[in-house]
Amino acid sequence: MKLHENGVYLLNGTEIIEDNQEAAACLAAKTGKTVTAAEAATGTMAYRILKAHNTSGNMEQLQIKFDKLTSHDITFVGIIQTARASGLEKFPVPYVLTNCHNSLCAVGGTINEDDHMFGLSCAKRYGGIYVPPHQAVIHQFAREMLAGGGKMILGSDSHTRYGALGTMAMGEGGPELVKQLLCKTYDIKMPGVVAIYLTGEPMKGVGPQDVALAIIGAVFKNGYVNNKVMEFVGPGVASLSADFRIGVDVMTTETTCLSSIWVTDDKIREFYDIHGRSADYAELKPEKVAYYDGCVEVNLSEIKPMIAMPFHPSNTYTIEEVNANLEDVLAEVEKNALVSLDGAVEYKLRDKIRNGKLYVDQGIIAGCAGGGFENICAAADILNGKSIGPDEFTLSVYPASMPVYMELVKNGAAAKIMETGAIMKTAFCGPCFGAGDTPNNNGFSIRHTTRNFPNREGSKLQNGQIASVALMDARSIAATAANKGYLTPATDLDVEYTGPKYFFDKSIYENRVFDSKGVADPDQELKFGPNIKDWPAMSALTDNLVLKVVSEIHDPVTTTDELIPSGETSSYRSNPLALAEFALSRKDPEYVGRAKEVQKAEKARVNGEKPTEALPELAPVIETIKTKYPDLNRENFGIGSTIFAVKPGDGSAREQAASCQKVLGGWANIANEYATKRYRSNLINWGMLPFLIPEGDLPFANGDYLFVPNVRKAIEDKLTDIEAYVVKDGGLKSFTLKMGDLTDDERTIILKGCLINYYRD
Incomplete structure (x- = not known):
């Protein structure tokens, strides 16, 4: 794996030329003409697709449909x-x-x-x-x-x-x-594009999750592809089947990239043919000269079976490394858990060592990452004639769709798996987010799924419960199952992979899926259950803001799972008020109560009542602010809560990470950096200010009140530096909040109070 420090030119899809002082002369000699980086940047596949969908006429400021x-x-x-x-x-x-x-x-x-x-x-x-x-x-x-x-x-x-x-x-x-x-x-602004240049071919027993984890481990922590497009090119692509490519591609989300695109060829044409959609195939490849903002060279031949230990997909090792250094690796995971879990529960992994080997409690092959046809067929080949044993270890396999499941039944792979003692289940994403196959307390699960964040497997810190997940490829999970729960890389086994052909039968969909063919029926009544609630009313941004800091999170990264848990909250996602009760419950159980107390004052203000009577502690804060801003009154300031987190928003796209804060009266987040574009966009779309503050000593602490004067005008005037004050001990201490780039629409959404207000108006 090699990460280039500079941009690169890709010539004819096969030759990398580093962007340095010699690049122009080298390109001219090879192409017979002068090529600039700006011109060559239009030669990527990503650029062409974005251009075809851009409605702004400006490729620097995209408006995509x-x-x-x-x-x-x-x-x-x-x-x-x-x-x-x-x-x-x-x-x-x-x-x-x-x-x-x-x-x-x-x-x-x-x-x-x-x-x-x-x-x-x-x-x-x-x-x-x-x-x-x-x-x-x-x-x-x-x-x-x-x-x-x-x-x-x-x-x-x-x-x-x-x-x-x-x-x-x-x-x-x-x-x-x-x-x-x-x-x-x-x-969005035109994103950067990074080439993922593949060479070689995977060794026997290495699967797509192994390749994906190797890439994630190399690029996540340094932000190499953050909010960029990953463009997969190079001669190694041709060595991968369509299913293999799909398995790598789905995991690019864990790098925090914006999107991904691959060169296409006859293997992808065949995928569309098999699915009866030949007309949907298009040949894609970069132009003869294409410029990339960075390049990751990946030699597929050198990748070994990988494992992402708790509690992040980037915490990667080879399985060989883990088995060779069990005590040290597990001790490091336990040490890191003290940070990830805030010491809320005792977390142990070293007690899983039996006779010098790591014993695993559970294996799962499931979902959009693991549940593909080839993954499960390979697992069936490894497990053929084996037993998973009668001890604690269990194995569940979830094909990604009923057509895949039906073909596994027809070709016998499902039977091979079931006769080992493993369980075949229907298409379901639950194992990815804690709604299926939740392990026992202190259980350790290996999964070919997408994420292994804390508690994502369904355990509940607030109840004193903890389990954990490591990510692996289906092949090594099957090898571990064949070894009755002892961690084993698939390359350790001599297996003949049958590689059966896939036959897609869409009759299941024709029989069960409702397809309107794009025809709407305005006479159709919507069916509402009692848990489906409308969004509460949300106020427009006021001229000035009084904010109380109600949570302070200093973890290096805060995931959306920690902002609003997955799993147990899923059933309440149709009910904004009920769902909000779970906000930050795993990270800061006191958050909801603190936010609601502040919200009482804002509700009183909106209703024409005195906010200081609803929240008496606010009275001296207002009096202190009035020593410098005497015109402050109930009509020109709003009262809300805010949280500080170092780098919030890694992981899921779920908007509820932001909307729950808004429902509880949140007006802003303050961060050193936002982990993903999508979390920052969620804040904006719910009318919350995505403030930034430089790393270093914070001027405020949890429980402090902040005053942001003239904040509405600052947004209207497109200011990037916004003056604010800590209101404490009868005085005002000035500091600066930063505001990153906002489009004109985003500013208007914030001013209106949320996206709903923006469109309603």
Whole structure:
């Protein structure tokens, strides 16, 4: 693995030329003409696709319209409710509503199934496509039925990645899909493009998750591809099957890149042929000369079976390294857990060492990353004739769609897996976010899924419970299962991989999926369950703001799982007020109560009452502010809460990480940096100020009051430095808040108070 320090030119798709003083002469000698970086940057596949979808006429400031949209049952209710409140009449582009997250209805009575029936009625009323529970996970259905060469798809799930099929796809928070539903655009600056240059071919037993984890481990911590497009090129691509490429591609989300795109060839053409969509194939490759802002060279031949230890996909080792240094590696994970878990529970891994080997409690092969046909067939070959044993170790396999499952039944792979004692289950994303196969307390699970954040497997710190997940490829999970739970890389086993051909049968979809063919039925009544609630009213930004800091998080990175938990909250995502009760519950259990106390004062102000009577501690704060700003009155200032986090927003696209704060009266986040564009966009779309403050000593602490004068005018005037004060001990201490780039629409959304207000007005 090599990361170039400079940009590179790619010549004829096969030769890398470093961007240095000799580059121009070298290019001129090879091409017979002078080529500048700016000209060559238009030769990437990403540039051409973005240009074809840009409506602004300016390739520096993009306004993108997507070809198709997709959401699952954790997100589509809130999206459609927001769009309805903003004037939605018809889905303007194909919009697929899948039901692969809240598939189980054991939690919350019939709450989840109510959401499903709401989705079906919306597909009928507005002209969409509805995929019932257990039929397909969101991204597999998109691969099978939506992707197309040169197209763009926007999804409300962070792993919306179909680049291997020639489709540039992006995962964003729900409000960005609302904009598309209302015929608006996705507005971003032209992103940088980084070449992922592949050579060689994977050794026997190495799978797509191994390649993905190797790349994630190399680029996540240094931010090498952050908010950029990863463009997969080089001769090594041809050595990978379509399924293999898909398995690598879906994990690019964990690098924090914006999107991905791959060269396409006959293997991708065959994928479309197999799925009966030959016309959707398009040959994609860079121009003869293309310029990239960076380059990661990956020698596929040198990648070994990998493992991402808790609690992040970038915490990578080779399985060989872990087995050779068990005590040291596990001790390091335990040490890091003290930070990740804030010491809330005792976390142990070294007690998993048995006779010098690491014993694993559970294996899972599932979802958009692990549940592909080739992964499961390879696992079946490894497990053929074996037993997983009668001890603690269990193995569950979730094919990514019913068509995949049906073919596994037909070719015998499912039977090979089941006769070992493993369990075959239906298409479901639950193991990725804590709604399926939750391990026992202190259990250790190896999973070919997408993430291994703290508690994402379903354990609850607030109840004193902890389990953890390591990410691995399906092949090494199967090898571990064949070894009855002892960690084993697939390369240790001599296996003959049969590589059966895939035959896609779409009759299941024809029999069960509702497809309106784009025809809306305005007479269709929407079906509302009692848990489906409208968004509460949200105020416009006031002239001045009084903010109380109600949480302070100093972890290097704060995930969206920590801002709003996955798993147990899923059933409440259709109910903004009920969901907000879970905000920061894993990271700061006191947050909700503190935010609600501050919110009492704002509600009183909006109702024409005295905010200081609702929140008496506010009285001396207001008096202190008035010593410098005597004109402050109930009409010209708002009262709200804010949180500080070093780098919030890594992980999921879920908008609720921001909307829950807003529902509880939040007006802003303050951060040294935002982990992803999508989290910052979610804050903006919910009318929250995405403040920045330089690293170093904070001028305030949890519980302090801040005053931001003339904040509305600062946004209107496009200021990047905004004066603020810490109000403490009867005095005002000045400091500066930074504001990053905002589009004109984003400024207006913040001024209006949220996206709903923006469109309603």
